Amino acid sequence: DSGVTQTPKHLITATGQRVTLRCSPRSGDLSVYWYQQSLDQGLQFLIQYYNGEERAKGNILERFSAQQFPDLHSELNLSSLELGDSALYFCASSGGAGSTDTQYFGPGTRLTVL
Amino acid sequence: AQTVTQSQPEMSVQEAETVTLSCTYDTSENNYYLFWYKQPPSRQMILVIRQEAYKQQNATENRFSVNFQKAAKSFSLKISDSQLGDTAMYFCAFMRIYNNNDMRFGAGTRLTVKP
8 A cells, every 4th residue: 555545536428528537645745646557558657746735737638637735635627528538547656856766556446538 | 858768669578677778858947856766557657766966875775776877867776686566667757856846757667577
């Protein structure tokens, strides 16, 4: 158990809908990262937050957004969902913003868009 | 941009044998970190081992060790005394030290340990 929690474990929804994925980092970790793992794109970095502030952006679509709250949990919002958004979404956490700490991954949320 | 290449999509090994997974990367940075993550059928991403680029000594964690060749930009993972529980996808990952700390992953190697 990495100490990172993600909810829900599975999510099935229809095209055009909006969903919210939730992540709680390990106790004491200030940085949260979101990754998408799809069959054709592999593991891709989406976005990083550090202590409530956006720190880095990767291949995140404009239909996707995220935030980190004062209690350090983070939410990833996916809207106007398309079939191609079906993937496993991971959250990872580490100690600091520019930190060299290892990232520990949550169990992931499997999103299926029908 | 940093890229990570794993040239072996699938590998298999007999239980108790040794296997080596390959990884190469491309970067202009001098200081960085490299990781191997394991993803078993449960899909959980589990850290296997980490290597700091400034360290010449290869990292080891029990049955897992790496061969880090900085000049060649090569970072292979050796699994000794393979166990059935080692069956998983293995991902090599690169992380910059400064600024963006997102990890860049290779495409993965699917390892099957046969009884």
